[in-house]
Structure formats: C-alpha cells, structure tokens
Amino acid sequence: MTTKEELRARIAQLEQAQMQAAALYQISRDLAAARNEEELLQILAWPTMETEASRVSLMYIDLDPSGEPEWAKTVASWDRQDTTTTAAGTRYHLPEYPLARLWMADPYEPQLISDVTADERVDEEILELLIQDNDRALATIPMSQAGQWVGLAFLSWNEPHEFGEEEKEIYRALTGLLPPVVHNRRLLIERERSVIEKLYEISRNLNVANSEDDLLQALAQPAVEAGASGANLAYIDLDEDGEPEWGKIVAAWQREGPPPAPVGTRYYLPDTSSTRTWLSHPEEPVLITDVVTDTDEREDKNLNGMPVHSDASALAIIPLTLAGRWVGLVTLYWDEPHEFSEQEVEIYNALISMAAPAVEGQRLAAEAHARAEELAALNELGQVLTTRLDVEGVLEEAYRQASRLVDTTNFYLALYDPDENEVILAIDVIEGDLTKPYVTWKNRQGFAEYVIRNREPIIAQNTYTDWADKKGVGVHKRASLSGKGVRVPLSVLAVPMVVGEEVLGMIAVRDYDDPRAYDEHDKKLLSAIASQTAIALQNAQLFDNLERMVEQRTAELRESVEEKTRLQQEIIEAQQRAIQELSTPVIPIMERIIVMPLIGSIDTMRAKDITRSLLRGIGEHRAKVVILDITGVPIVDSGVADYLNKTIQAARLKGARTIVTGISDAVAETIVDLGIDWSGIETLADLQTGLIAALNSLGIRLTREHLNR
Known part of the structure; x- marks a missing residue:
C-alpha cells in the first residue's frame, strides 16, 4: 500500500x-x-x-x-x-x-x-x-x-x-x-537609439548642407566609419519617358588618391552594363558584400561603368527616389569584402527616403544658381561684344566668354562668305591651344558646311563618324588619318551663327573621349552664345565696311583737298610773284637804262626781293645804268642800307652803274645819324636828275629843259 x-x-x-x-x-x-x-x-x-x-x-x-x-x-x-x-x-x-x-x-x-x-x-x-x-x-x-x-x-x-x-x-x-x-x-x-541618433545627425547635416560635397559628407559618414574606401554622389537625368538616362558625378570622396570618377564625369546609363543591378531596386539599397563570392541572384554583377575602383570588393548602392522618380544615386565602396551590419542596413534603407528630398532640393538650388550664373554670363557676353567693333576682336571675345559656359578645350569657329561660297576657319582650339589658321574651305561638303546649310544646331555623337555616315557628311578624310595620329572626335556640338536670313558662320565644341558628351542644355547654351556672337559679328562687319567706305571717301577727299591746296598754293605763289614784281618793278626807260622805283617800307625779305629783281632786270635788259628811286620809302635803317649797298655792289659786278635818287630829308638824316657810309654811292636829288645823269653817262646829252619840253 x-x-x-x-x-x-x-x-x-x-x-x-x-x-x-x-x-x-x-x-x-x-x-x-x-x-x-x-x-x-x-x-x-x-x-x-x-x-x-x-x-x-x-x-x-x-x-x-x-x-x-x-x-x-x-x-x-x-x-x-x-x-x-x-x-x-x-x-x-x-x-x-x-x-x-x-x-x-x-x-x-x-x-x-x-x-x-x-x-x-x-x-x-x-x-x-x-x-x-x-x-x-x-x-x-x-x-x-x-x-x-x-x-x-x-x-x-x-x-x-x-x-x-x-x-x-x-x-x-x-x-x-x-x-x-x-x-x-x-x-x-x-x-535603434544609435540608428536614430545617426539618422538624426545625417538629417541635420543634410538640412544645413550648402553644396553637393556637404551632401556626400553627410550621406557617406556611416560608410566612412565602417571603413569605406570611397564614395560619390551622382545626379540622375531622365529621358522623355521618365526613365534614367544620364548619371553625372557631382561629388566624390576617396580615402587615398584621386577618385576613379572625378566630379563632372557623365555616363550614359543604357550603355552602362552594371545599371541593371540597381535600376531594378529603386526602393531598397543594393548591398554586395563581396563582388566575387556574393551569391545573391542579380542580373549583373559587372562593375563596368560604375564610378568605383576596378579593385573594389564590396559595394553599397543607395538609390534616391521621390514618389518613384529617380533623383540621384549614392555609391559607397570598399577595397575589401565588407559584411554589412544590421545598423548599416537600417541606415542605408532609411537614407533612400531621407536623402532624396535634400538632394533634390540641393540640385534645384544648384541648377537655379547655375542658370543665374549662365544668364549673368550671357548678359555680360552681350555687353562685352557690343564694345568690340572689329571682327577679330568679336571672335576672340566670343571664345573667351564661351569658355565660362561650356567646355571649350576643343573648340572652333568658322565664318561663311556667301558671295564666294567659302568657309573660313577663323579660330581653332585643340586641347586648349588656340590658333587662328584662317584656312579657307571652298565647295566642300564637310560638317561645317552641313551646319551652315541646314541653319540648325546639331549634336553629332555616338559616334561622330557614325553620325556623319548617316548624314552623308564628309569627315572620312580625317577619319582615314586617325591611324596616323589625327584624332577624330566622338561627339561634336555645333550651332550656326544666324541673323535674320543671313548665316555668318558656325561655332562648335568637340569631345574626343565621351561619345555622349553633350545634351539639350549644352545646345541651348551654345545657341545663345552663337546668337549674340552673330549680332556682334554682323555689327562689326557693317562697321568694318563703313570704316572702309569712310577711309575710301576720306582718301578721295584728302586727294581732292590736296589738289585744291596745290592749286591754291600755285595761285598764292603766282600772286606772290605778281606782288613781288609790283613791289619791286623794273622799268626799262630806254635801251640799257632801267629804273626801279621803290614805294613803302623795306624789310629784310623785301630787300632780298629787290636785289633778285634788280639783278634779273639788268640781265634781261642788258642795262648799263640802274636808277633806284627811293622817293616813296619813308625810312631806311641800317639793315636796309646794308642790303642796298650789297645790291649796288652786285649790280656793279654785273657791269651796271647804280644811281640812287629821291632821298628824302628824313632818310638823309637817318643815314647820317646811323653813321651809314654812302660816300661810294652816287646819289641825286630826284628821278629826273638821275635820268639825265644816266643818259649823259651813255653819251646822250640832255638837259632839264629838254625833258620839260
């Protein structure tokens, strides 16, 4: 029991x-x-x-x-x-x-x-x-x-x-x-608290970010703390259907050395094989622990085209979307395989919705700022170009100002002469080296002629030679020389310079590395530059034509004025000779007797004329006797007396006897007061007496009574 x-x-x-x-x-x-x-x-x-x-x-x-x-x-x-x-x-x-x-x-x-x-x-x-x-x-x-x-x-x-x-x-x-x-x-x-605090810190940093670099610093901080070797932020541009088309690196960070894709790098997403990896996950991050051994079933693990180092071993791709619309992309990468912690996964998932508004806001602000700078540059371009009235100056200024708005590392500007159907290469820039070749192309069916003929902006890319083949544009000569070191661009953006119905030329930029280097915004910018350049160029050409017309007319007027001046000078000289002859007249009285009556004041210049006229008269009339009548001379100074002495001596050397008549009382007193010695000069009271003396010296006997009859 x-x-x-x-x-x-x-x-x-x-x-x-x-x-x-x-x-x-x-x-x-x-x-x-x-x-x-x-x-x-x-x-x-x-x-x-x-x-x-x-x-x-x-x-x-x-x-x-x-x-x-x-x-x-x-x-x-x-x-x-x-x-x-x-x-x-x-x-x-x-x-x-x-x-x-x-x-x-x-x-x-x-x-x-x-x-x-x-x-x-x-x-x-x-x-x-x-x-x-x-x-x-x-x-x-x-x-x-x-x-x-x-x-x-x-x-x-x-x-x-x-x-x-x-x-x-x-x-x-x-x-x-x-x-x-x-x-x-x-x-x-x-x-959770750490994640919340980290997300709060990221959110706070995103809110105060003033640039793409600030955004990347905030977004990449958890990865940097987890040993990431590099990171970058890219903006995503959509096509007309709203699908991702272009990616552009706007901020990059590398722990050691330069980033594999510098800021400004653009990549065409449909051509990037790795885009399938993350385009198919717009709502969650793509985390690849080891690109070699990752066993996740992905469409493509190839990193070709991704802005990461080729030896990257781990990868985190964080899509940034708003209401299903792509805004940007954050790429984080490690040089060694990286096991993502639960905290990292939570943070990267939260960043998708948290970061997209901040990135979109920064992008809109940056675009607005860029547009404002572009408008300011275009306005300044217009103002500067209006100050240049020479064609070469307009072209140089257009290149300088264009460099502020587009990449002009490889750039050229050509002018068009419709009368000769010629294209003149005025400015050619290759890898930043500017030349002014002024090479003339005539009757050529090349790219420049195609742009000028069609009068519309053209983006030739993916690749330029393929585009030229489709359009029948002659670029094969340059392409055939590529094996000899002549580079053929992969992309070309060209716009004509048009004013009204007149095509003045074209402007083009080239890219030798990127087959899709240019987009519609680049085309609009270059078109605005070309439009302002065309107006300034037309004004410069009109001014140049006007200046040539003015120069030609000025030359004609100058020639006419010079002819008039020459004629006037001849008249003046003739008048002067006539005046000289009138002021120093030589009057032949009879054979071998001449009289030179002097009236008015005698200065040095007139004294020289008297000497020249008297000697010329002696020679012309073969005079033996010269009568200088100074009845009309009010005063004689020492200079005049000296010239008269020299004149009498010159006449004596010519074989003529000189008689001075008509010395007034005032002149006589002046001669005495000045101590002028006229003792060797024959002087008589008046012209009549001097004439009698002259005749008597020639053997003709006359008296005053004979003359008074």
Whole structure:
C-alpha cells in the first residue's frame, strides 16, 4: 500500500514537474517573442497573478566605467490598484539607494522575503522605505549576463506571502531566462537609439548642407566609419519617358588618391552594363558584400561603368527616389569584402527616403544658381561684344566668354562668305591651344558646311563618324588619318551663327573621349552664345565696311583737298610773284637804262626781293645804268642800307652803274645819324636828275629843259 501511495505521489510530482516545465517553456517562448518592455512585464506578472502580487516592476541597470551597477531605471511597471502597466521612468542612484543593498545581494539567485518585518536581511532603513510603499513581502529577480548586471525584476505583496516550491522554481528559472532576453532587448534598443541618433545627425547635416560635397559628407559618414574606401554622389537625368538616362558625378570622396570618377564625369546609363543591378531596386539599397563570392541572384554583377575602383570588393548602392522618380544615386565602396551590419542596413534603407528630398532640393538650388550664373554670363557676353567693333576682336571675345559656359578645350569657329561660297576657319582650339589658321574651305561638303546649310544646331555623337555616315557628311578624310595620329572626335556640338536670313558662320565644341558628351542644355547654351556672337559679328562687319567706305571717301577727299591746296598754293605763289614784281618793278626807260622805283617800307625779305629783281632786270635788259628811286620809302635803317649797298655792289659786278635818287630829308638824316657810309654811292636829288645823269653817262646829252619840253 505504501508503494502505491509513493507511486501516486511520484506520478503527481512528475505531472507537477511536467506542468511546471510546460509553463516555463511557455514563459521562455513568450519572452523570446516579446516586442517591448511592456510585454516582458506582462510575462513576469503572469506567474504572480494567482498569488495576488500588488506590484511588478522591470528595471534596467546601467554600469559605471568600472563595471559596477550605478543606476536603475524603471522601464515598465504594473500596479494591481489600477490594473494598468506603465513605463514609470523612475531612476535610482544605486550607491545611495538603501533598497539596492537588498535588490543586488546576489546576481545569480532571486531574493524572496515572505515578511519584510521578520526577515533579518531587511534593516531598519530598508524597512522604512518598504512600509512607505505598503510592501510586506517581496521578490527580486536579478538579471546578470556574463558577470555584469543588465536588469532587475521587483515583485511585491501588500500582505506577507509564503513562497511555494513551484513559485520558487519559476523565479529561479526566470533568473536564468530573463538576462539574455533583457540583454538582447537592451542591445536592440541601443542599436535603434544609435540608428536614430545617426539618422538624426545625417538629417541635420543634410538640412544645413550648402553644396553637393556637404551632401556626400553627410550621406557617406556611416560608410566612412565602417571603413569605406570611397564614395560619390551622382545626379540622375531622365529621358522623355521618365526613365534614367544620364548619371553625372557631382561629388566624390576617396580615402587615398584621386577618385576613379572625378566630379563632372557623365555616363550614359543604357550603355552602362552594371545599371541593371540597381535600376531594378529603386526602393531598397543594393548591398554586395563581396563582388566575387556574393551569391545573391542579380542580373549583373559587372562593375563596368560604375564610378568605383576596378579593385573594389564590396559595394553599397543607395538609390534616391521621390514618389518613384529617380533623383540621384549614392555609391559607397570598399577595397575589401565588407559584411554589412544590421545598423548599416537600417541606415542605408532609411537614407533612400531621407536623402532624396535634400538632394533634390540641393540640385534645384544648384541648377537655379547655375542658370543665374549662365544668364549673368550671357548678359555680360552681350555687353562685352557690343564694345568690340572689329571682327577679330568679336571672335576672340566670343571664345573667351564661351569658355565660362561650356567646355571649350576643343573648340572652333568658322565664318561663311556667301558671295564666294567659302568657309573660313577663323579660330581653332585643340586641347586648349588656340590658333587662328584662317584656312579657307571652298565647295566642300564637310560638317561645317552641313551646319551652315541646314541653319540648325546639331549634336553629332555616338559616334561622330557614325553620325556623319548617316548624314552623308564628309569627315572620312580625317577619319582615314586617325591611324596616323589625327584624332577624330566622338561627339561634336555645333550651332550656326544666324541673323535674320543671313548665316555668318558656325561655332562648335568637340569631345574626343565621351561619345555622349553633350545634351539639350549644352545646345541651348551654345545657341545663345552663337546668337549674340552673330549680332556682334554682323555689327562689326557693317562697321568694318563703313570704316572702309569712310577711309575710301576720306582718301578721295584728302586727294581732292590736296589738289585744291596745290592749286591754291600755285595761285598764292603766282600772286606772290605778281606782288613781288609790283613791289619791286623794273622799268626799262630806254635801251640799257632801267629804273626801279621803290614805294613803302623795306624789310629784310623785301630787300632780298629787290636785289633778285634788280639783278634779273639788268640781265634781261642788258642795262648799263640802274636808277633806284627811293622817293616813296619813308625810312631806311641800317639793315636796309646794308642790303642796298650789297645790291649796288652786285649790280656793279654785273657791269651796271647804280644811281640812287629821291632821298628824302628824313632818310638823309637817318643815314647820317646811323653813321651809314654812302660816300661810294652816287646819289641825286630826284628821278629826273638821275635820268639825265644816266643818259649823259651813255653819251646822250640832255638837259632839264629838254625833258620839260
């Protein structure tokens, strides 16, 4: 009989143990499934429901730098009085809180006190606090993981409570079950808090970003901290159907050395084999742990065309989309295989929606700023060109100003002469080296002629020679020389210079490396430059023509004026000769006698004329006697007297006798006062007397009476 009773008791114990194991198993499963602290608290409170516990609290414990418990914080609590669970948030500084001595007596065993008033572990200070909270019995469940406190569960009753063996087993089991759950929960919270803090920091940096570099610095910071070797930010341009067409690097960072794709690099997405990898994932990042061994099923793992180093081993591609529309792309890469942490994955997923508005806003602001600068440059171009009225100056200025708006590393400008049907290469820039060849192309069916003939902007690309083949444009001569070092551009953008119906020439830019270097915006910019250049060029040509007409007319007028001046000079000289002859007349009286009557003042110039006229008269009339009549001369100074002396001596050398007549009283006095010696000069009172003397010297005897008859 005893054996049966023992067997029944044993069976009952086994059933009880089985029920207890089932309960603990359920508790374990519930703990593992708990999503927050409130659910953890409900699991803790469930075993105490039948025992009428009055209060249950769950606390997390923070350690000081030395690893000792420092703070306890109530993260969830339940009170039977209002039957609600709340996260109290109350914090206790453990070194100063008396109950901590009881809570933390043993990190591996629960503390079970049936009556706080009769338990020696409860001192007076602790008892006072427990009585204040109406706690008469309590249980503390320590939570220690790897020798470090992580938390504490506190249960209390308003009445003394005797703990049964089953209850004790549950609390002991919870001491082992709770620590890893709470520890993992705390790690999750810390990770979430870290992610939130990191995302907040990124969001704050995105909001204050003033450039694409600032944006990239904010977006790449988590990857930089995770050892990334490089990063870049690209804007995505869409085609007419809203599909990604072009990518352009607007910011780049490389831990060592220059980035593989510098800022400004453009790539045509349909031609980039790797774009299928990320175009198919617009809503989530593409994370490639190892480009060699990654076993994810992707359409294409080839990195060809991606702006990363060829030896990149890991890759994170973060698409930036707004309402399903592509805005940009962030590419992060590592030189070694990289295992992405859960935190990184969360951050990269959050960046898709977080970063897209900031990137779009920066892009719109940058585009608005670029448009403003372009308008300012175009306005300045117009103002500068209006100041240049010479054709060569207009062309040079057009090139200089165009360099501010488009890449003119390879650029040329040609003029068109419709009368001769000639194209003149006026400016040619190759790799930044400017020349002015002024080569003339006539009756040629080349690219320049095609642009001028069609009068429309043209983008010839992918590739230029292929485009020329389709259009029948003659570029094959240059293409045939490519094997001899002559480079053929892959892309050419050309616009005609047109004013009204007149084509003045064309402007073109070339790219030798990119088969899709130019887009519609580039075409609009170059067209605006060509339009202003054409107007200025036409004005310069008109001014040049006008200047030539003015020069020609000026030359004609100058020639006419010179002819008039010459005629006037001849007249003046004739008049002067006539005046000289009138002022120094030589009058032949009879054969071999001449008379030169002098009237008015005699200066040095006139004295010279008198001498020349007198000597000429002596020669012409073969005179032997010269009568100088100075009756009309009011005054004679020493200079005049000296010239008269020289004149008389010159006449004597010519074989003529000189008689001076008509010396007035005033002249006589002046001669005497000046001490002029005329003792060697024959002087007579008047012309009549001088004539008689002249005739007598020739053997003709006359008297005054004969002359008066």
